[in-house]
Every structure is written in structure tokens, then in C-alpha cells.
Amino acid sequence: MKTKIFSTAILTTGFAIITAIYGCGNSESKVESKKEKEVTIATFNLQKEKLSTSLTLPGELIALQQVDLYAKVSSFVKVLKVDIGSEVTKGQLLMTLEAPEMTSQVAAAQSKLKAQEAIYTASKANYNRLYETSKTPGTISTNDLDQAMARKNSDLAQLDAAKASVKEVGSIQDYLTIRAPFTGIISARNVNLGAYVGPSGKGSDLPLFTLQDQKNLRLAVSIPEVYTGYLKAGDEITFTVKSLPSQVFTAKVKRLSGALDLRLRSERIEMDVANNTKSLLPGMVAEVNIPLPANASTFIVPKKALLDTSEGFYVLKVENNKTLKVAVKKGRETDDKVELFGDLKEGDQLVAIPTEEMHDGTVIKP
Structure with a gap:
């Protein structure tokens, strides 16, 4: 009889201890959950700025004539x-x-x-x-x-x-x-004395001579469609060539095609380059630095504020302490900033460093 009473007491005491431990753990979980919900998220107010950037593209030097x-x-x-x-x-x-x-x-x-x-x-x-x-x-x-x-x-x-x-x-x-139809330099000769030449058939596969005006060159560059609105005739650009990496050359935009190439979706522009010293050669590939001035104020945000997903680019806007994904399109960009276009207005509150775990309706404390 004493043994049964002792066993019942042990069971009762064990159940009480387990209940106390469970209650203590549950209480701690609630506190931690409450703390997680109160994590502060960095935000900023969207403002318009003027962004001046530059574009580096390969170009080709060709003879003016x-x-x-x-x-x-x-x-x-x-x-x-x-x-x-x-x-x-x-x-x-x-x-x-x-x-x-x-x-x-x-x-x-x-x-x-x-x-x-x-x-x-x-x-x-x-x-x-x-x-x-x-x-x-x-x-x-x-x-x-x-x-x-x-x-x-x-x-x-x-x-x-x-x-x-x-x-x-x-x-x-x-x-x-x-x-010679104009003043220049003979850059190729494909015949010798006594050779048969003619307008057709054998002897006309290659030209007799190739004549180039090498004192005046054209610098031809194809500008991507998104940047075509930033350049006009008279704008000054700089460029370098591999044979003279320390020397920077300048030229002004002279001719714009005014149409996009159907294959590349780019506009061809040309600059005239004086080459009196003959340091540049036709056929050289140049690295062209094209300035893109700010024509108007646009929305500029840090690159970290842009969310790059498989569905496109988004920013997270904060409304009533909840996140809202807004689809945007990228414009020009610098090392740390990017130009955005989308359903945004000045003063909107955006998440500074969004993550893909943040979805529409995520509750945050700005």
C-alpha cells in the first residue's frame, strides 16, 4: 500500500515539472517571436536627381575616303x-x-x-x-x-x-x-608589270590599288537604342587605342544616321578625327568614352534598393507599415546608383536593402 502511494506521488511531481518546463519554453518562444516582429528595417524617401554618366563602347577608325x-x-x-x-x-x-x-x-x-x-x-x-x-x-x-x-x-x-x-x-x-581620284596614300597593290587586268573574269578578283585618305579618319560607333536620345551633333567624346594606351584623343559627333540598325537595334554615329601625325591607322579598334548628360531629373536610388528577380526588377514600397512590390525598369547607372522608371512618385518610402523573402504585405517597422 505504501509503495503505490509513493509511485503516484512521483508521477504527479514529474508531470508538474514537465508542465512547468513546457510553459517556460512556450513563453520564451512568444517573446522571441515578438522581438522578431519588432525588427527595424532601413528605408529612405524617393527623390528626383540629375544623373550624369558616361558610356564606354568599342568603335572603329576608318579612312574618311x-x-x-x-x-x-x-x-x-x-x-x-x-x-x-x-x-x-x-x-x-x-x-x-x-x-x-x-x-x-x-x-x-x-x-x-x-x-x-x-x-x-x-x-x-x-x-x-x-x-x-x-x-x-x-x-x-x-x-x-x-x-x-x-x-x-x-x-x-x-x-x-x-x-x-x-x-x-x-x-x-x-x-x-x-x-588618283583624291589625295591620299596607296594602302594596297595587287598587280605587277605585265599582269592581265580587266573589268570581268581573271584579273579583276582584286582591285589594282586601294587608295585611302589617312590624314582624315572617321570614328564609327553603334549606340544602343536606350542611349540614342542623349547624343547630338557637336557633342565631344574621348577615345583611346591599344597601341597608344596613355594617349587620349578627342573628337566631336559629326553625323548621326537617324535610324536604328535592324540587326543590332543601335544607331550609327560618326566623328571626324584629324590624323596629321598619322599616329592612328584605319582599321584600329578604339575604346570610346561617351558622356551621357542629365537632360531632366529622374528617380535615382542606390543599387542595393533594387530587387533583381527572375520575373524582372522590383523595389519594395512601404505603405501602412507593409511592403508592396513595384515593378520598375532600369535606366542609366553608375557604380552605386541606378536610374528607375515605374509607378512611383516623389516621397515614396522604399526599403533600402530588400530581400526576396519580403513579399507583398510583409509587416515591417520602418
């Missing part, structure tokens, strides 16, 4: 006056070609012209005699006079055709001399 020179007629190279690196002036003789059959064509055309001149002289003299005789009534019929006039006019037309033929052959013969 460049032309590939080909042969107009089938011929052979007779004389070469220049080579790679030769500086030439406008109109300077570069090459003389030889086409033996051209001499025969010129002689034939001139002979035909002389024969036609003789025919026209005879028909004109015949018409003049008939015309003078016809002044005496009844001597020459009107039909004979008309026939003589028609013959004279026909021979005159043939004479004009012969003259045009001589001029045409002479023009073609002028193609046997290759001259």
Missing part, C-alpha cells in the same frame, strides 16, 4: 608609278595599261570619220548646185531638190555618228591610264 581602283578595259599592265605607302595627289598618274587592239579600233574609227566627211562634202555640194539651178524656173523639179536635201541630211547624220564613235573610242583609250 577610301576607294578600290579597277581596270575599265581588258589590258596588260605596262607601267607602275606607285607602290604600297606611296603618297599621291589628286590626278596623279598611278599606272599605265596597254591594249594593242585599242590602237586598231582608234585607227578604224578615224578612217570611217574621214570617209564620212568626204561623202557629206559631196552630197552637200550636189544639193547646193541643184538649189542654185532651181532658181531658174523649170530647170530642176521640186522632187529632185527634195531628194538631194534628204541625202545631204542623211550623210550629215552619218558624219555625226562617226564623230561620236571616234570620241567613244578615245574615251575608252583614256581608261588605259589610272589616276
Whole structure:
């Protein structure tokens, strides 16, 4: 009997201890939960600012003028006056070609012209005699006079055709001399003495010469669509090249295409670059630094305030101590700030460092 009473007392005491421990643990959990709900979240008020940034893009230096020179007629190279690196002036003789059959064509055309001149002289003299005789009534019929006039006019037309033929052959013969169309430097030569050249077939695969104006270059850059509204003619840019990394060159925007390339979705702009020292070469790749001035005040926030998710970019706005996700689009950015566009207004309270665990309706204490 004493043993049963002792066991019941032990069980009762154990149950009381467990209840006390459980109650103590539950109380501590409530306190910790309450403390978690009272964690303060850093926020800031959204303001508009002017953000001036710069954009670095690759560009290409090309000659202001460049032309590939080909042969107009089938011929052979007779004389070469220049080579790679030769500086030439406008109109300077570069090459003389030889086409033996051209001499025969010129002689034939001139002979035909002389024969036609003789025919026209005879028909004109015949018409003049008939015309003078016809002044005496009844001597020459009107039909004979008309026939003589028609013959004279026909021979005159043939004479004009012969003259045009001589001029045409002479023009073609002028193609046997290759001259520089502008002042520049010969950057390529693809023929040697005696080589066969022509307008088609073998000998025309490559140009005879490539002529470049290397004292004046173009710097061509493709500007992405999002930045096209920041540049205009006259804006100054800077650039560097790999061969002269310590030297900074400047140029001004000269030409804008005014349209987007359908493949790259970018606008091509060009700057003129003076190259009197010839330190820059056509074909060089330049690293172009393009300033993007602030045209108007926009919403600027720290980069840490932007939430980058698989669904897009968001910021967390605080309303009545609850978070609200707002979808935004990025604009320009610097090392620590970014330009935003979205359903926002000046003075909105945003979470300074949001996390993906924060969803719509998360209760916070700003």
C-alpha cells in the first residue's frame, strides 16, 4: 500500500515539472517571436536627381575616303608609278595599261570619220548646185531638190555618228591610264608589270590599288537604342587605342544616321578625327568614352534598393507599415546608383536593402 502511494506521488511531481518546463519554453518562444516582429528595417524617401554618366563602347577608325581602283578595259599592265605607302595627289598618274587592239579600233574609227566627211562634202555640194539651178524656173523639179536635201541630211547624220564613235573610242583609250581620284596614300597593290587586268573574269578578283585618305579618319560607333536620345551633333567624346594606351584623343559627333540598325537595334554615329601625325591607322579598334548628360531629373536610388528577380526588377514600397512590390525598369547607372522608371512618385518610402523573402504585405517597422 505504501509503495503505490509513493509511485503516484512521483508521477504527479514529474508531470508538474514537465508542465512547468513546457510553459517556460512556450513563453520564451512568444517573446522571441515578438522581438522578431519588432525588427527595424532601413528605408529612405524617393527623390528626383540629375544623373550624369558616361558610356564606354568599342568603335572603329576608318579612312574618311577610301576607294578600290579597277581596270575599265581588258589590258596588260605596262607601267607602275606607285607602290604600297606611296603618297599621291589628286590626278596623279598611278599606272599605265596597254591594249594593242585599242590602237586598231582608234585607227578604224578615224578612217570611217574621214570617209564620212568626204561623202557629206559631196552630197552637200550636189544639193547646193541643184538649189542654185532651181532658181531658174523649170530647170530642176521640186522632187529632185527634195531628194538631194534628204541625202545631204542623211550623210550629215552619218558624219555625226562617226564623230561620236571616234570620241567613244578615245574615251575608252583614256581608261588605259589610272589616276588618283583624291589625295591620299596607296594602302594596297595587287598587280605587277605585265599582269592581265580587266573589268570581268581573271584579273579583276582584286582591285589594282586601294587608295585611302589617312590624314582624315572617321570614328564609327553603334549606340544602343536606350542611349540614342542623349547624343547630338557637336557633342565631344574621348577615345583611346591599344597601341597608344596613355594617349587620349578627342573628337566631336559629326553625323548621326537617324535610324536604328535592324540587326543590332543601335544607331550609327560618326566623328571626324584629324590624323596629321598619322599616329592612328584605319582599321584600329578604339575604346570610346561617351558622356551621357542629365537632360531632366529622374528617380535615382542606390543599387542595393533594387530587387533583381527572375520575373524582372522590383523595389519594395512601404505603405501602412507593409511592403508592396513595384515593378520598375532600369535606366542609366553608375557604380552605386541606378536610374528607375515605374509607378512611383516623389516621397515614396522604399526599403533600402530588400530581400526576396519580403513579399507583398510583409509587416515591417520602418
